[in-house]
Amino acid sequence: MHGTSSILPLRLEALSFAAGGQRLIDGISATLEAGPRTLILGPNGAGKSLLLRLCHGLIAPSEGRVLWGGRPLGEAWVRRRQAMVFQHPVVLRRSVRANVAYGLALVGVSRRERNKQAEEALAEVGLSALADRPARALSGGERQRLALARAWALHPEAMLLDEPTASLDPAATRAVEKVIAAFDMAGTKIIMTTHDLGQARRLADDVLFLHKGRLLEHTPAQQFFSQATTAEARAYVAGELLW
């Protein structure tokens, strides 16, 4: 029915979120187009993870709205076309392949097809050899790649990633970044948060800079890293602590 419609661009309109009397996200408006890898940057507590969850629909905003391709999150097909990967992936107590197949079962893929597609996704992230292993036995980096495979198997139009390598060692980080780059090459819109400046420099095409719940800058990456407009952004890029 909505097979040919796109959920991009993602538009945030005066998005706000308050909890415990505090405004944690304050009036954020932005449009994220298909194509560039968008990284959301900012010091800890800036509201990056919160913003991502609002976009994904895990939390409802206090004010404003989130529109994917002009459609609100209430529509199920809109939610289906985006997948999210968390900092600490939740891995079910079953085999690696079964974990990927689980996501496919939820969207109604038949049993035979599920395993086939699961194996294709695992091949994409380089986990084919571990398909029959208990997922709990995997290392942190391998688990994160499993989460990526699980999300990839759903063929989302956009992938939201919340600090996916924050808990990983450099080798695992590299492996995950490689997978993300491959997904981007295949045409998936990447929206990712990170507090790692180095990673941001490596991956970003497009930057959203958050500070204390407000969107201070939305600029192409090159410009952000060389000549950010706001003082806070410049300080951040210089490696200073912001509060």
Place this chain on the structure above:
Amino acid sequence: MTRIFMWLLAASFAAVTLSAGARADEKFITVASTTSTENSGLFGYLLPAFTKATGIEVRVVAVGTGQALKLGERGDADVVFVHDREAELKFVAAGYGVGRREVMYNDFIIVGPKSDPARVVGTADAVGAFKKIAAAKAIFLSRGDNSGTNAEELRLWADAGIDVKKEGQGWYRDTGSGMGATLNTAAGIGGYTLADRGTWLSFKNRGDLAIVVEGDKRLFNQYGVMLVNPARHPSVKVEWGQAFIDWLTSASGQQTIAGYKINGEQLFFPNYKPPSS
């Protein structure tokens, strides 16, 4: 996942229904009787003879007399076989039971510690013995469970003119349990109690207890059997229940009752007398 759940649900309901209720093709009756009768071992001896003669299985639910009569009143048994004449006659008068017959008797005995603190040994008179126990304030255990034995005990206190509720402080103890449990307690703390001979003869935990008074006609324990009134409970198995009652009071049944012995001693004395026509 839901499929596995559904299978498990089906399997468990099958398990319950297969082991569940009595099937209509099984030939049995439910007899409500007392723990003392069951504990005496009589049923283990008597019922196989009945089943052999008639092919009817007898399932005995052994509880206190009060509870047995309640089961009959509620239609949960086909036949009631207890030993409390007063209560049985009330049962029939209230319309819960029909066709009552007196089947057999055994007797009660008073047991107590060999040291006999109340000096009752040698008394042939049960009421007199009770008076002595009260006077000495010797520990006395009562079943207090509305059983036939309990009813007999209370009658003896009444005949002795003693109000155990008022005068029993400190020495009169209410165990609220069956005969075996009460005997256990009596053996344990060295007290007197009224017991039926049947339970006593099979009781293995005597400790320091011995019979102190026996033979008084007042200790006579009459057993009666009744059919639960089918007019009240159409589910009663009238034909088979009546067959049981008839057999108990037949020559063969009465002989079998007399044949039951523990350590060579006869326990129950058949005394059915057909009504003079």
Place this chain on the structure above:
Amino acid sequence: MALDNFGCGGALMSDFTEAFATAARLVAAGDPELVAIVLLSLRVSLSAVLLAAVLGLPLGALLALARFPGRTGIVVLLNAFMGFPPVIAGLVFYLLLSRAGPLGSWGLLFTPGAMIVAQCALVTPIIAALTRQLIEDLWLEYREQLKSLGASRLRAAFTLLWDARLSLGTAVLAGFGRASAEVGAIIIVGGNISGVTRTMTTAIALETSKGDLSLALGLGFVLLTLTLAVNGATQLASEALRRRAG
């Protein structure tokens, strides 16, 4: 004998040795009455636990995930019912299943079926309450991921149940412990009828009331051994599963 006071550990030990010997004799002889009693006990307890698990696991999981007014009250009630006095359950079911009661025409009274039903009622709250706590804790961890993947609450409940299966095994064992140890309910609704509704625990109660303490204790040893065997088998099975599933 058994009620001697202090310093008579010797008397207690001789009671135990006598009981142990009785148990060994019965088991070695393959006493048919003992076999029948053991089989009935297993049949009643295992059926009751199976039924209680089928009812209690989903109930606990759904309660863990659901939010509705009065939920706290239900949780408290469920927890409290873990300690529901078996003898009261027996009385309630007797009144229900009696010929004079609403379900009398089912003819369940004084049959193993009644015992299974009564024990199931006692065990279900145990399984449900323990499941609820386990699943609620797991939900905190899994919630975002499952929501992100698009699982409905109902679907999530079953996913969590499967993922928690090793811990839930212990909850079910707790239920089995209660069922195999209980006597108050089954003696009322079963009637302790020889050869029909006499189980290990009701037989022990009977022999105790008859004063045959060594037989009662001996039967008790057999029952404990049985319970140990079930628990041992379950532990081995769960360890094998853990190795397979991680």
